[in-house]
Amino acid sequence: EVQLVQSGPEVKKPGESLKITCKTSGYSFTSYWIGWVRQMPGKGPEWMGIIYPRDSETRYSPSFEGHVTISADKSTNTAYLHWSSLEASDTAVYYCGKVYGGTYYLFDFWGQGTLVTVSS
C-alpha cells in the first residue's frame, strides 16, 4: 500500500526557516517523481514543484522557484520542502504527492497535509 506521511503542523514567525517532511512507503521511491502542492485557506491547490529522487533533478513552478527548495533522501525514502525565510503569505496547507507514472504534474497519492502558519 502506497503511503505518504507528512510531519506535523508548524507555527513560525516571518523570516524564520522551516523544513517539512514527507516519508513514503509501499512503492519504489527512486522510480517516481514526488512533489509538493500548496493550498491556501479557501483556495484551490497550486502545483509547486517536483523532484526525481534517483538523481535529484528538480522542476519548479515559476511562482515558487527561488522561494522554496525541494529535496529528497533516497536512504530514508523521504522528500522535503524547505524555506530559508518564511513570509506571512506562506500560511497554507502543504501536501506532498507521488507523481503519476509517465506525467510530471499529476499526483495519484497524497500525504495528509502539513499546516504551516506564519505569524508575528
Add this chain to the structure above:
Amino acid sequence: DIVMIQSPDSLAVSLGERATINCESSQSVLYSSNNKNHLAWYQQKPGQPPKLLISWASTRESGVPDRFSGSGSGTDFTLTISSLQAEDVALYYCQQYFVSPGTFGQGTKVEIK
C-alpha cells in the same frame, strides 16, 4: 499558465439525482502524439487531501465508483455524478497536467438539496 475555470462554483442536488460540473481550459490539453487529454478530476472532503478520481479526462482510478464519469476533449470537460450519494458531498477540482505548472480549477462545491 493555463487557466482552468470551473462552473458552477457550487450546486445542490437531491440524493439520487445527477450532478454535472464543467471545466474549461484556456488552451487545449489534448496531446496530439497520443490523442490523450491531460485532464484530471479530484474530490476533496474537509480536512483531507484531494483524492484522484479520474485521469486522462475519462479514466476512473481504481476503486472509484462507476457513478463518477468524465468526458470532454480539447478545452471543455465535464465530471458527472450519475446518482448523488451522501458521501459525495465534497469539493471537486479539475487539473490540467499538460504543461507546467499543473494548474487547478477554483473548485466546485457539491451539496445535498
